[in-house]
Amino acid sequence: MWCPTVGVEEEFLLVDPETGVPVNRADEVVAVAREELGLELERELTGAQVEINTTVCRDVEQARRELIEARRSVAQAARTAGCRAIAVGAPPLGDATGEVTDSLRYRRIAREFGALAEQQLICGCHVHVAVPDRETAVQVCNHVRPWLPVLAAVTANSPFSGGEDTGFASWRSTVWSRWPVSGPPPVFTSWQHYEEVCDTMIKAGTALDRAMIYWDVRPATELPTVEVRVSDVAATVDEAVLLAALVRALVAQAVVDVDRGVEAEPVPQETLRQACWGAANEGLRGSTLDVLSGEPRPLRSQLDDLVTRLAPVFEANGDLPAVQRGLRLLDGPGTGADRQRQAFRTGQVGSLLGMLDIDNADRADPRDTAAS
Numbered sequence: 001m002w003c004p005t006v007g008v009e010e011e012f013l014l015v016d017p018e019t020g021v022p023v024n025r026a027d028e029v030v031a032v033a034r035e036e037l038g039l040e041l042e043r044e045l046t047g048a049q050v051e052i053n054t055t056v057c058r059d060v061e062q063a064r065r066e067l068i069e070a071r072r073s074v075a076q077a078a079r080t081a082g083c084r085a086i087a088v089g090a091p092p093l094g095d096a097t098g099e100v101t102d103s104l105r106y107r108r109i110a111r112e113f114g115a116l117a118e119q120q121l122i123c124g125c126h127v128h129v130a131v132p133d134r135e136t137a138v139q140v141c142n143h144v145r146p147w148l149p150v151l152a153a154v155t156a157n158s159p160f161s162g163g164e165d166t167g168f169a170s171w172r173s174t175v176w177s178r179w180p181v182s183g184p185p186p187v188f189t190s191w192q193h194y195e196e197v198c199d200t201m202i203k204a205g206t207a208l209d210r211a212m213i214y215w216d217v218r219p220a221t222e223l224p225t226v227e228v229r230v231s232d233v234a235a236t237v238d239e240a241v242l243l244a245a246l247v248r249a250l251v252a253q254a255v256v257d258v259d260r261g262v263e264a265e266p267v268p269q270e271t272l273r274q275a276c277w278g279a280a281n282e283g284l285r286g287s288t289l290d291v292l293s294g295e296p297r298p299l300r301s302q303l304d305d306l307v308t309r310l311a312p313v314f315e316a317n318g319d320l321p322a323v324q325r326g327l328r329l330l331d332g333p334g335t336g337a338d339r340q341r342q343a344f345r346t347g348q349v350g351s352l353l354g355m356l357d358i359d360n361a362d363r364a365d366p367r368d369t370a371a372s
Contacts, residue, residue, distance in 0.1 A: 003317045004130040004255070006248045007225070008063050008240060010233050011044055011051045011123035012074060012358055013091060017084040020349050021094030022048040022121060026101065028081035029074070036080070039073045045106055045120050046098030050074060050085070056130075060248065060322045064241045071237065075359035086356035089158025089172030089232030090122045092340065093349065096161055096175075097121060112208065116179065122172040123233040125155060127244050128225040129251040135191045136255060137219035140226050142264035143254035144217050144247075145272060146291050148184050148230050149279035150306055151246060152216075153299045154326075155239050156283045157232040157336030160344065169283025169337040172232050173276070176214075180206035184272035185215035187264070194219065216276070226251050230276070235336030235356060242326025246306065249313040267291045283337050284330060300330075 014025045024047030033039040033050075042051035052070040057063040071087075078085040090096065098121040100110040110117040131137045156169035168174060176182055181201050188194045201207040207214075210221045216230035228247045234240035257264075271291055278288030279299060290297040307314075307323065314320040333339050336356075343355040354360070 004248060004252055005056045005058055006060060006063060006130075006244055007056055007128040008054045008067060008244050009051060009126040009128070010067065010071075010087070010240065011049055011125075012085045012233065013088055013121070013123050014048045014050065014078060014083045015086055015091070015093070015353070017079075017082075017353075018349075019094070020084075020086075020092065020353050022091050022098055023083050024048050024099045025078070025081050025083045026050050029077045029083070029085070032080045033073060033077040037073045037077060039070065039077070041074065041077075043101050043103070045101060045109065045117060047101055048091075048098045048121060049123060059317065060241050060245045060319050063244055064237055064322065067237045067240060071358040075357065084353060085358050086353060087157070087233050087235050087358050088123060088336070088340075088356050089156075089170055090161055090175060092158075092160035092344070092352060092356075093163050108208065109212075112205070113179075119175065119178075122158070122175050124172065124176075124229060125231045125233045125240055125243060126227055126229040127231075127247040128220055128223060128227050129248050130224060131219075131226050131251065131255060133224070134219060136258055137224075137226050138188045138191050138194045139258045139264065140251055140254040141185065141217045141219065142187050142266075143257055144226065144228065144250050145184055145187070146265050146267050147246075147250060147306055148216050148228075148272060149275040149288055149291070150299060150302045151228060151243065152230045152232075152276055153279040153282075153284040153288075153335070154246065154303065154330070155231040155234040155243050155336065156280065157235050157340070159337040159340055165341065168281050169286075169335065170232050170280040173230075173280035179212075179214050181212065182214040183216060184269055184276055185217060186269045187266050191219075232336070235339060236329070236360075238322075238326050238329055239336065241322050242330075245314065245319040245322045245326070246310070248319065249310040249317065250306075252313050252317065253310060265292060284335050285338065
């Protein structure tokens with residue numbers, strides 16, 4: 001069994017520690033993290049976001065340790081810079097626009113895409129899994145596609161916007177869908193086919209380059225990996241690790257299937273888009289179209305199907321304990337969206353921010369954070 005390495009990228013929102021309103025403090029947080037803590041953070045499209053990256057990890061337990069350490073350091077850097085770092089898919093409070101980061105690339109994106117850039121004050125989690133080569137990467141993406149709605153539901157963590165419940169478990173997904181090259185990708189017959197479609201997008205001006213091919217699963221632009229980018233940033237590390245374990249196992253099984261000549265299920269792109277919208281709207285406690293059966297089914301049941309399908313892979317690569325830990329969390333207090341609604345039921349900003357504060361990343365029971 002192919003046991004690939006894995007890497008995780010997480011984006012965090014910087015907010016006022018009292019009001020929870022986004023603040024443009026990324027430059028200060030990045031400087032403190034580098035100079036005082038020895039942590040290199042990435043800037044994002046707006047000045048109210050920062051990103052962490054794990055190293056290339058041999059398994060998800062290594063990724064878990066690195067995420068916990070990095071989250072704690074970012075939390076410390078944010079406090080030093082006079083703000084708070086929270087793990088949330090979209091700003092729950094305040095204005096949902098931000099200042100575009102002052103860099104050549106981001107200024108160009110703002111110039112070409114207008115208000116879309118300012119309104120991308122959203123935070124995701126991207127999982128990279130190693131694959132043998134580019135041709136395999138394209139075929140692996142085809143195999144992963146049908147499970148995108150389930151993966152999206154696992155870390156749904158953005159029910160609020162402007163202090164109001166949007167009715168969505170992942171409002172971030174709706175905001176993100178405004179980009180012209182986003183959502184589930186089409187089926188690709190080969191690496192050449194993938195390249196041709198990317199070239200068309202760039203010629204059309206809907207993407208500046210391959211880094212702006214924002215599909216929910218894609219061959220990475222600079223790494224020998226498949227990148228799954230459908231998910232909100234998880235409220236806790238254990239949810240992020242569950243996502244990473246699921247993606248790692250999906251890719252590992254897909255590599256085996258590609259080698260055996262097993263064809264991926266060619267789910268139509270529009271069918272997948274409808275199912276992903278349903279997952280973003282309903283969350284893990286709701287239902288959406290099961291694209292393999294063609295019938296609506298509870299997302300939690302679809303997740304169970306995926307875990308059962310991947311059980312031999314989890315056993316082989318040692319990720320089963322992480323999967324079981326993540327599932328217990330989801331079966332208890334629920335996803336980040338569920339817990340946000342519980343924390344904010346009385347309108348207390350402090351309870352909501354305490355639940356989302358990344359300094360609480362490794363607490364055994366996230367319900368404890370409501371008292372922070």
